[in-house]
Amino acid sequence: MSRCFFALWPDDSTRERLAAAARGVSHHGRPVEPGNFHLTLVFLGGISKERVQELLQGASELHYPSFTLNLDRAGWWGGPRVLWLAPTLIPDRLTRLVNGLSDLAHRAGIVLDERPYNPHLTIARKVRDFTGSAEFEAVKWRAGKFHLLESKSLKSGVVYEPLAAWPLIAEGPPTER
Ligand code: 2AM
Secondary structure (H helix, E strand, O other): OEEEEEEEOOOHHHHHHHHHHHHOEOOOOEEOOHHHOOEEEEEEEEEOHHHHHHHHHHHHOOOOEOEEEEEEEEEEEOOOOEEEEEEOOOOHHHHHHHHHHHHHHHHOOOOOOOOOOOOOEEEEEOOOOOOOOEOOOOEEEEEOEEEEEEEEEEOOEEEEEEEEEEEOEOOOOOOOO
């Protein structure tokens, strides 16, 4: 079984800008390595090799348009104690992509988390409280691909390994927000 999820995986320059933004958010938690930064689209959990193959095939048949995310907001959830960056405005194209990938996962027989989708990029864990102190430049992230990632627990900690990537189709300017 592999622990997998679909995600947006930033390119190097976006990753650097995200790292700079994350440094502007004060906390006493455990920072996430910038090399691990990602935005989960659909969390799949532990799945078999056959399921992975099915998803690889299914995802290659999807066609969704690219979009830009503006990560302009820092926040904290007390339950899982994670600190994150998120977009105030959720592009309709992101929602459509997540719905398409969720349908694909359902068709492969994967039972998904039923909680509403809340796009966020975790920048620190084990954060006991957050004063809201954040001074950073919003990061515009042009999402031109999506990835299937595998989460691997190593002695040195968790790392995410991209298993495959698919392009999002470049289209004219969005008509929706
Ligand atoms: P998080 O950053 O808020 O922890 C890999 O674990 C990725 O999948 C993380 O981005 C994690 O979100 C997300 N995720 C979503 N649902 C999850 C779940 N039920 N268990 C673990 N991770 C989950």
